[in-house]
Amino acid sequence: MPPESPTSLLSPARSPRPFTTTGQRTVDRTTRHSETRYGNRPTMKDVAARAGVGLKTVSRVVNSEPGVTPDTERRVQEAIDALGFRRNDSARVLRKGRTASIGLVLEDLADPFYGPLSRAVEEVARAHGALLINGSSAEDPEREQELVLALCARRVDGLIVIPAGDDHRYLEPEIKAGIATVFVDRPAGRVDADMVLSDSFGGSREGVAHLIAHGHRRIGFIGDQPRIHTATERLRGYHAAMTDAGITVEDGWVSLGTTDPGRVRAAAEAMLGGPEPVTALFAGNNRVTVTAVRVIAERERPVALVGFDDIELADLLGITVISQDAAAVGRTAAEHLFRRLDGADHAPARVELPTTLIPRGSGELPPA
């Protein structure tokens, strides 16, 4: 067995020390670096020289390993403070093989759904002494791959990916090489791995059924690009609910495309106009909902609305939503990941988290 594992890379072994004003940087490092070198930081070697001890002893002190006399430790610590030494984790990682960091690739950190998700992942990572690196794919498969591979090159211990693309075979060598991977929100493409999903189908079906239960039969659906798994699942839920009620979906009731406000607006206005307009809308995600709310607010005739994903202040606006708990999704995914990292070796699992219908008024309006 390897000896007792030293501390994580995230939390320095030593508690933060108050700044000491004793420091003058006067180590003789005349020709050690070429002068072009950026950031000429002291190394353990420098600390050792200044403290008059061996290199390894400095390493011991820095990592709080046993077997150092209090007196020696004090001398080393003084040298560390004087020089402003800080361990170089790149070198450490190279030697130890683990980075104590995980990567999270999501769509857009600015999206209010992903912020809390990321934060939840961060907290779990922190509890495991790991740092989180997240990147935004901007829903671009190529950028997703670029990001993921950059993270792999940095040898993150694990990856959480919210897929933008639908083919993740490029990850196979990485997964084989030992990078634990969990896919979130949408299933992985052509790769066998853990997944944590929300019940898009069920949630959507419930939401549409809710509208039907309140008397609607002409219901419009506005969703994201069909390339995105959750978008098609939600559409499937819509169709299922309509079919359950024996309603035939008419042309023009369904719009799939970007979530770009302009297009959503156009789609919504088209559905709400004409001789036989829809009386209710189902919005496929939070951004669609926001635009839909704006469009509806401008209209004379009330239009019922249920949105997928909760929105801040939706309670005050009385918007009925299908809520998925972003933080719970992130937490679950992160916990799965760390279970893997701790050695869990079972077959890839697929977890589906339930959604909740939150009635707040807009979904309970009767047909106009």
Next chain:
Amino acid sequence: MPPESPTSLLSPARSPRPFTTTGQRTVDRTTRHSETRYGNRPTMKDVAARAGVGLKTVSRVVNSEPGVTPDTERRVQEAIDALGFRRNDSARVLRKGRTASIGLVLEDLADPFYGPLSRAVEEVARAHGALLINGSSAEDPEREQELVLALCARRVDGLIVIPAGDDHRYLEPEIKAGIATVFVDRPAGRVDADMVLSDSFGGSREGVAHLIAHGHRRIGFIGDQPRIHTATERLRGYHAAMTDAGITVEDGWVSLGTTDPGRVRAAAEAMLGGPEPVTALFAGNNRVTVTAVRVIAERERPVALVGFDDIELADLLGITVISQDAAAVGRTAAEHLFRRLDGADHAPARVELPTTLIPRGSGELPPA
């Protein structure tokens, strides 16, 4: 206390290498790989052996350096694909001295103000070929320091910090060692560095003056902890506006503390109750605004409100706000940082970005 990870961060003991000399062929190397041993990734050495070329030639191919015959390149590329090789950036960083990554320490990624900010920083970083690592300090100075130093240990090239604490002398050795640092949203404590701030004082003053202009004289202020610079600046702006109008601020009109919804609610209700209630509220940040809107919505009598920071859907709710452009703040900070990294050597600058008053109704209500 940062949790110490008791789990083994160590990679499992490597199988002993049967040889270390250079001339030998690689039979057992390839065998080793096909064993699918986890955590044992192929290196350039392995690729070189398989392609029958030298180590440095592989490095050249991987980095698209010139001086490699197309035929050789092809052979190397095949070996790379066959083995699933990926360059180890830790080793690369160790050698090159630059990590091509920057760190961003903010308060809470789940906060709708920081999501867009982080995203803007990410985009600038990406344009400069750098990766962004962000961490949440949860407004805890100790955690901020812990995070910052962990990022320094990873040798990020630069740091963007939204300070939680008010003493950043611990960063001095790092800054001296060449880690470019920009402070955002709040000034650095006892350290001379670049700063990008919003005009909290001016914005707040304008917002309160706006309420006064609409006839209010009894105006309450609810803000964040006075430890936080923006909180005191906004309070200062409030006092300035009141003084400008010749109004004496009464006890009980000002509440500083956490942004915890419960306490904000209590504070707001206290101000709005009693024999001589305030007729308007100024909310010191987005979270306070959200709670204030809820409290006001429950009341019979209309209460005017201006909030600092914009909120999604605030237009539909008719909330008047002082808006600061989070993305612009992030972008500006990141651009400053990269200018430093590209060699800019001028004295630390202090940029102050303007705020905008957006009237939407709640701030234009007359006193009840």
Next chain:
DNA sequence: CATTGCGTTGACAACGTTGTCCAGGGCCTA
């Protein structure tokens, strides 16, 4: 007194990559 044992310490190699430098071969020119 010699020996054992333990606790402390440091020399050294290795982690995987890149910069430097030199060797060898092919080709062009005189």
Next chain:
DNA sequence: TAGGCCCTGGACAACGTTGTCAACGCAATG
């Protein structure tokens, strides 16, 4: 054909750290 040059490729050291192992001093033991 000889000499020189360019182009390709590889050997080697270094980056800063940690694991291994052996040496040392000292005390307790036989």
